[in-house]
Amino acid sequence: MPTDKVLRLPSYGGQAVMEGVLMRGKRNVAMAVRAPSGEIVTYEEELPSLYRSKWMKLPFIRGMISLWDSLSLGTRLLTKSANLASGEDEQLEGPALVGTVLISLVLGVGIFFVLPAFLAGLAEKFLTMSAWWSNLLEGLLRLIILVTYLSLMGRVPEIKRVFAYHGAEHKTINAFESGAEMTPEEVAKQTRVHPRCGTSFILTLVLLSVLIFTLLGPLPIHLRLISRILMLPIISAIAYEYIRFAANWMDKSALVRWLIQPNLWLQKLSTREPSTDMLEVSIKAFNLMLEAENSPLEA
Secondary structure, rough: OOHHHHHHHOEEEEEEOOOOEEEEEEOOOEEEEEEOOEEEEEEEEOOHHHHOHHHHHHHOOOHHHHHHHHHHHHHHHHHHHHHHHHHOOOOHHHHHHHHHHHHHHHHHEEEEEEEHHHHHHHHHHHHHOOHHHHHHHHHHHHHHHHHHHHHHHHOOOOHHHHHHHHHHHHHHHHHHHHHHOOOOHOOOOOOOOOOOOOHHHHHHHHHHHHHHHHHOOOOHHHHHHHHHHHHHHHHHHHHHHHHHHHHHOOOOOHHHHHHHHHHHHHHHHHHOOOOHHHHHHHHHHHHHHHHHHHHOOOO
16 A cells, blocks of 8 residues: 555545545545444445546636535535435435535525625625725624534534534544554544644635735625625635645644634534544544545546
């Protein structure tokens, strides 16, 4: 196994699902779920060739592709994990999958981007605030909504377990990247935060939006709302590149480590300490993905 080559790959990541974890490589994605019987059920599939194409090497373009990947693939496998965990066999595919992703996207953009922009626009108009203060207020509202959302969701028992599997996913990847033995005992010693986490991406997106939207200057409220939607893919691509940069340089630069501290702090809300049986599931998913990644490509 060419371990030294695999260790340099930055794209190994994952996602917590219902009673399990999915792990994503460059060619394959694997998922492990704890079934009601206590058995660990696994699933693995090869990713489309798009993820191995030249497009995934182009800065900013790869960020947009990865964002859609996390929405579509993540939603589909999240549904599959719920079915595996409950023993049901109904899958979300085709138009139903696209519709679910689009609805989730519209709700997310509406709550986290359009709503703060609308409220800040009203404040700018009726409180005679400057564009600078208005954009700062918009970013603050966006951050408050994000922190409140994570805090409230973390109180729901089912989501609290998902957050614990999120912690297991981070610990497993951290163990692999540090060269630790992939056992529950050793993986448990790892930190439950990781610089390439989706939570870090969202916080970076929020903070970047303050800067970029401020540069747009004062806008009528309807143009303000439209600009937030149209600029979102661009800001997302910039945030994705920043996260990659930070992950690659955090061990080499004290400044980068300082800059990403807010990202790591926020992950304390979206992760929980996992139990041993959760770590077993996460390690199973990672090993399955790693085995598939290192298997020869079929002709």
